[in-house]
Amino acid sequence: MSVLIVGSTALDSIKTPTAENPRLLGGSASHAAVAASFFAPVKLIGVVGDDFPKKYVQLYRKHGIDLSGLQVESGKTFHWSGEYEVNMNNRRTLLTELGVFEKFTPHLPDAHKRSPFVLLANIAPGLQHHVLDQMARPKFVVADTMDLWLNIALDDLIRLLRRIDGFVLNDSEAHQLTKEDNVFAAMKKIHRLGPKYVIIKKGSHGSILSSPKGAFICPAYPLQRVMDPTGAGDSFVGGLMGYLSTARGAIDANIRRAMIYGSVVASFCCEGFGLNRTTRIARRDIDKRVKELTALTRF
Amino acid sequence: MSVLIVGSTALDSIKTPTAENPRLLGGSASHAAVAASFFAPVKLIGVVGDDFPKKYVQLYRKHGIDLSGLQVESGKTFHWSGEYEVNMNNRRTLLTELGVFEKFTPHLPDAHKRSPFVLLANIAPGLQHHVLDQMARPKFVVADTMDLWLNIALDDLIRLLRRIDGFVLNDSEAHQLTKEDNVFAAMKKIHRLGPKYVIIKKGSHGSILSSPKGAFICPAYPLQRVMDPTGAGDSFVGGLMGYLSTARGAIDANIRRAMIYGSVVASFCCEGFGLNRTTRIARRDIDKRVKELTALTRF
Numbered sequence: 001m002s003v004l005i006v007g008s009t010a011l012d013s014i015k016t017p018t019a020e021n022p023r024l025l026g027g028s029a030s031h032a033a034v035a036a037s038f039f040a041p042v043k044l045i046g047v048v049g050d051d052f053p054k055k056y057v058q059l060y061r062k063h064g065i066d067l068s069g070l071q072v073e074s075g076k077t078f079h080w081s082g083e084y085e086v087n088m089n090n091r092r093t094l095l096t097e098l099g100v101f102e103k104f105t106p107h108l109p110d111a112h113k114r115s116p117f118v119l120l121a122n123i124a125p126g127l128q129h130h131v132l133d134q135m136a137r138p139k140f141v142v143a144d145t146m147d148l149w150l151n152i153a154l155d156d157l158i159r160l161l162r163r164i165d166g167f168v169l170n171d172s173e174a175h176q177l178t179k180e181d182n183v184f185a186a187m188k189k190i191h192r193l194g195p196k197y198v199i200i201k202k203g204s205h206g207s208i209l210s211s212p213k214g215a216f217i218c219p220a221y222p223l224q225r226v227m228d229p230t231g232a233g234d235s236f237v238g239g240l241m242g243y244l245s246t247a248r249g250a251i252d253a254n255i256r257r258a259m260i261y262g263s264v265v266a267s268f269c270c271e272g273f274g275l276n277r278t279t280r281i282a283r284r285d286i287d288k289r290v291k292e293l294t295a296l297t298r299f
Numbered sequence: 300m301s302v303l304i305v306g307s308t309a310l311d312s313i314k315t316p317t318a319e320n321p322r323l324l325g326g327s328a329s330h331a332a333v334a335a336s337f338f339a340p341v342k343l344i345g346v347v348g349d350d351f352p353k354k355y356v357q358l359y360r361k362h363g364i365d366l367s368g369l370q371v372e373s374g375k376t377f378h379w380s381g382e383y384e385v386n387m388n389n390r391r392t393l394l395t396e397l398g399v400f401e402k403f404t405p406h407l408p409d410a411h412k413r414s415p416f417v418l419l420a421n422i423a424p425g426l427q428h429h430v431l432d433q434m435a436r437p438k439f440v441v442a443d444t445m446d447l448w449l450n451i452a453l454d455d456l457i458r459l460l461r462r463i464d465g466f467v468l469n470d471s472e473a474h475q476l477t478k479e480d481n482v483f484a485a486m487k488k489i490h491r492l493g494p495k496y497v498i499i500k501k502g503s504h505g506s507i508l509s510s511p512k513g514a515f516i517c518p519a520y521p522l523q524r525v526m527d528p529t530g531a532g533d534s535f536v537g538g539l540m541g542y543l544s545t546a547r548g549a550i551d552a553n554i555r556r557a558m559i560y561g562s563v564v565a566s567f568c569c570e571g572f573g574l575n576r577t578t579r580i581a582r583r584d585i586d587k588r589v590k591e592l593t594a595l596t597r598f
Contacts (some may be wrong), residue, residue: 086480087480089480124401133445134354148407180524181385181386181387181388182523182524182525183503184521184522185521185523185524188523202504204482205501205502205504205505206516208521214594214595215521215597216596216598217505217518217521217595217596218598219516222483222514222516223481223483224481224483224484224487224508225481226481243581256597256598257598259598281383284310294598295513296515296516297515297516297596298555299515299517299555299556299558299559299593
C-alpha cells in the first residue's frame with residue numbers, strides 16, 4: 001500500500017565545523033519521502049517556489065515519489081540555514097525564510113484522499129489537521145512534530161493527538177509536553193492525550209515505543225562518525241511508515257521491525273549532508289544494516 | 300566459580316528532593332558484591348572502621364559474602380554524602396570523609412589469591428594494581444573507575460588498562476579519557492590501551508560492549524521512577540561478573556547475557572535508597588525482569 005506524506009519541502013544550508021553546504025534538498029517531507037520510498041510507493045504533499053532546482057525534482061522522481069500533490073508557487077522555496085557545533089548534538093538556526101511556505105495550504109488530489117497510510121511529518125499542526133480533514137478514513141495515521149509547535153501551536157497539537165494513531169517526538173519534546181523527566185512516565189501521559197502508539201526518539205541512544213502490545217526498545221545503528229544529523233528523525237519515521245505500509249499483517253506485528261528499518265535509514269541520513277547519502281543507497285544496503293543491527297542486539 | 304571483588308565499603312548519606320537517608324550501606328564493593336551474590340560465591344576485599352554497623356555485616360552475610368578479606372581498622376568508616384537534583388541525573392558531593400580508607404592497603408588471604416574472576420570495582424587505580432599484584436593468574440579481570448581517577452591518577456589507570464581483560468566506564472568518562480564524543484570511536488581508542496572488552500555505561504540509555512566477537516547494544520530495564528541511582532553502575536558490573544563466573548563456556552558466549560543480568564540488577568538498585576531494594580530481592584525477581592527485557596527488545 002502507498003504512503004501519503006505531508007511536511008516541509010525546503011532548501012537547507014548546513015554548516016558544520018568542517019564544511020558548509022548551501023541549498024541542499026531538505027525539509028521533513030523530503031527526508032521522510034525518500035526514506036519511505038525504499039519500501040513503498042510514496043505520495044508527497046508540499047510546496048516549493050519557482051526557484052526550486054530541477055535536479056531536486058529529478059531526485060524525487062528517481063525515488064518514484066508521486067509529485068502530483070507537490071504545489072509549485074511563484075516565489076521562493078522555504079530556506080533554512082543552521083550550524084552544528086563540534087559534537088553534532090547542538091545546532092543553532094542561522095536563518096529561516098518561509099517563502100511560499102508562508103501561505104501553504106495543502107490540497108490533496110482526489111487520488112490521494114484514500115491513501116491508507118498517512119504520515120504527517122513535521123509541519124504546523126494546523127496544516128496537519130487540514131490534510132486529515134481531506135482524507136477518507138485512513139488506516140493508520142502517524143504525526144511527527146517539533147519544539148516550535150509545542151511553543152506556538154500547542155492547542156492545535158493537542159487536538160491533533162486525538163485524531164492520530166501514532167505520535168513520534170524526541171525526548172526533550174516529550175519532556176516539554178508532559179513535564180516528565182522519565183520517558184516511560186511521559187509516554188503514559190501522552191497515551192492519555194490520544195495516540196495508541198507513542199514513539200520517543202533519543203538520537204544516538206535509539207528510540208522507544210509504547211503500544212497496546214507493550215513497549216519496545218529500539219537501538220540506533222552504531223555510527224563512528226556523524227556528518228550531518230539534519231533529517232535523521234524524519235528519515236526514521238519515513239522509513240518506519242514505508243515499511244509498515246507494505247508489511248503483511250497487523251500493525252502490532254510489524255511496528256517493531258518497522259522502527260528497526262527506520263533506525264537504519266536514519267543512520268544513512270547522518271552519514272552525508274542533507275540527502276546526499278540517503279539518495280545513493282539501495283534497499284540491499286538497508287537490509288544489510290538491519291542484519292547487522294539484529295546481530296548487535298541478540299543475546 | 301567465585302568472584303573476588305575489591306572496592307570501597309562505605310556509609311552513604313543520600314539526599315534527594317523528597318527524602319534524606321543517612322548512613323546507608325554503600326561503596327562500590329558493597330553494591331557490586333551484593334549484585335554478584337545472586338549468581339556466584341563472592342569474596343569481598345575492603346576496609347571498614349570500628350563504627351561499622353553490625354547490621355551491615357549481617358547484610359553481607361545474608362548474601363553469603365565471604366568477609367575474610369574485609370579488614371576492620373580502628374577509626375571511622377569511609378563516609379560519603381551526596382545530593383541529587385530533581386531529575387536524578389545530576390548529583391553533587393556534600394562531604395567525603397575517608398576515615399580508615401585513607402590508609403587502606405588490601406591484603407588478600409591466601410585462599411583468595413587464586414580466584415578466577417576478579418572485579419576491581421571503583422577505587423584508586425593504585426589499590427587495583429596492588430590487588431592484581433597478589434593474584435595468581437586470574438582467568439578474567441574487569442576494572443571499573445570514576446572521573447576522579449582520570450583527574451588525579453591517570454598514569455596508574457593507563458598502566459592498569461594493560462593488565463586487565465575488561466574495562467567498564469561511563470560515557471562521560473570515556474569522553475574524558477579519549478577526547479572522543481562518539482562512543483564507538485572512544486571504544487576503539489580504549490582497546491588500543493589494552494582491554495579486549497570495553498563496556499560503556501550510558502545510565503538509562505543502557506550500555507554498549509565492544510569485544511573481539513563484535514559489539515553488543517545492551518538496553519536498560521525501563522523504570523518509571525528512580526528513587527536513588529547511587530551504586531547502579533557498581534550493581535551492573537557486579538551482576539555481570541557474578542553471572543559470568545558461573546556461566547558455562549567461553550566469555551564471548553556469555554558476556555552479552557551477563558550484561559543483561561547486570562542491567563536488571565542495576566534497575567533494582569535504582570528503585571530504593573542505597574542497597575535497600577537490592578537486598579530485598581531474590582534470583583527469581585531478576586530472572587523475571589530478564590524475561591521482560593528480552594521481550595522488550597525482540598523484533
